[in-house]
Amino acid sequence: MAEHASNTRLVALRERAGLSQDELARALSDLAGGSVAVTKKTIGRWERGDVACPVPLYRRLLATFFGCAPGELGFTDPAGGDEHPHSGEASAVAVDQHRWCRTRAALAGRRHALAAAAARFYATDYTVPGADGSGAITTSAWIPPTPVELSAMRIAYEPEAPAPSIDGSEPPSIGVRPAHAATTPYRRYSHAIRDLAMPRLFENRLCFRLTGIDWNTQSLRFSTMGFYDGVDINEGLAHELAAAEAPSTETEHPHLPFRSHVGDPFALSRRAVLGAIGTLTIRGGTAPSMVLHHRDSHRVAGGGSLLHLMPAGLFQPSSVHPQALDQDFSLWRNIQREAVEELLGDTTCGGDGSPIDYEQEPFAGMERARARGQIRVYCLGVTLDALTLAADILTVAVIAPEVYDDLFAVTVTANDEGHIPTCRVPFGPDSLTHARSLGAVSPGATAAIGLAQQHRERLLDESPPSRPVE
Known part of the structure; x- marks a missing residue:
């Protein structure tokens, strides 16, 4: 070498x-x-x-x-x-890295179109309402018949879950990993991002890996993984399609050896699947509305240049401290932290400090409002972005107007991940049309809005929860 x-x-x-x-x-x-x-x-x-x-x-x-x-x-x-x-070999390395960087940069503006194209590669047994052409794919086993109250859900931690079959370093992925030396490509796609095109937010933090979905028992199962483990698969797949020659017909698929190697997108044991939680936040009342987030491609590794749900974030502990692994294994607490970070601009949940004290405000206030039924949270199911095969655990939080206005009286117009549209989007039959007028909407956000519209009457019912909040 x-x-x-x-x-x-x-x-x-x-x-x-x-x-x-x-x-x-x-x-x-x-x-x-x-x-x-x-x-x-x-x-x-x-x-x-x-x-x-x-x-x-x-x-x-x-x-x-x-x-x-x-x-x-x-x-x-x-x-x-x-x-x-x-040497001339070093020059060849530089040319290959430059080519990789050009594809990576171009990917930011093409994610929406590429996701829609990638969705055509997969035959599924379920179509998300209103999500045609969005790039969101799922299977009927991943969507419950009706939204499930978060308090009724069970989540299980499986520390001994088997390692995934592939990790993105196999020969079929060599086309998406640039040269690191004259005869050696980068071993991991994430390391190429780190060295050649690192966004503002790019840390290899511990995350919860989605390993199982069972709506018969209203349960999700998780193990652990590193953030880079997901990037190696998700962004590698996106890069491969962005770099591929365009097919000559709509039914013809470009040569995609890495995507073929990954195989069945719904086989959770085959790859490490990041369990990102995306929440459609609805201010209830007589004129319900929702807020979306424009993610900046220069600040985040995935999903840049798209309107996405807010709050949204990887399911992960709030801190590197071991104590956080147990106390933060909660979908609700993850939603709370992301709301405080993205809507209020609080950066204390960055991952390198002390574990979060959920008895302090504004977390305690959110908990009280939820116990009173003024914040009602449901899970809509799980979908994939066809481009990256990244998973979105889709939830919806319906907040009483007076509670929403009190909690989020002073919201930021931008945060570490991007900017927030200055106007709320009406939540009604034309929600997707309104959202798309602001820009390209992510597959996950499109699916969440479509599923929420399908169950709009139940979600906006102001009756208290059917069971006490745990």
Whole structure:
């Protein structure tokens, strides 16, 4: 294997500025205004030559910071010419990485169309109401006959669940993993994102892995996984379709070896499936309305440039502390945390601090309102984004107007993941039409709105819950 040539020119620029790798990383992140996250590890990879040529955004940031031309940073020119004495093999690596980055960047604006195209690859026995052409797919076994009150659901933790059959490092995925060295591709798609195109939010945190769905017993089963485990499959599949040649007919499928390798999208034992929880939040009353979230592709690894449910987030503990694993194994608490983070802009649930104290406000207030029946939460079922095969555990929270206005009296217009439309969207027969007038709607949000409309009368019934809140 060819050794990487160190970028001595970049090292010299940093040392001349009197900065450590960590200080330079923080300075570049500040210069980017939060649109990307640069870390000490990123700087180290550039200086060691692990990354022959970062994407143009990073090169522009470095050139602006050091007050030099991009060609004076010591990287390999992605067009093929050397900016410092790397070998021809290193130049080929840079060209391949540049090609990968172009596809990755183009993917952001094509997710909606690609999801709709990918849905045609799968024959299913259930069609989500109103979701034709959205890219949302599911099976009848994953959708309950009627919405299930969250208090009636059972979730089980299976720490000894068997490992998935595939992890995204197999030969069929080689086409979506760029060159890391002359003869070696990146082993994981997530590592390529980390090195070449890292968004602002990209941490390999512990997540709950969806392993089973049984609506006969109103139960979901979970094990654990890392966030990168999901990215390797989900974003690898999206990248493969984005890079594929367009089929000549609507029924013809492009050559997609990785997608073929993944196989049955509903086989939860075959791949690690991130259990993301998306909640359609409805302000009840005589004129019910809902709020959606525009996710920024520069800030999140998946689902960027689409309108999505709010709150929405991966099912995961609130902290790296072991105590959080037990106390946060709760769909409701996950919904609470995401609402506080996304609607109120509270970033204390970021994952690296102490476990959340749910007896403090605003969590305690939410709990009291739910116990009184002023917040009613239901599960609508589970769907997949056909492009990525990422799962959405779809829920809906109907909140009494006075409680909604009290809890969310001061909401943010933007958060770490994107911006929030300034107007609420009416929840009624034309909800999807109204939502689509604001932009492309994600498969999960489309499915949640369609399923909620199907059961609108029950969801907006103001009678108290049928059983006490647990």
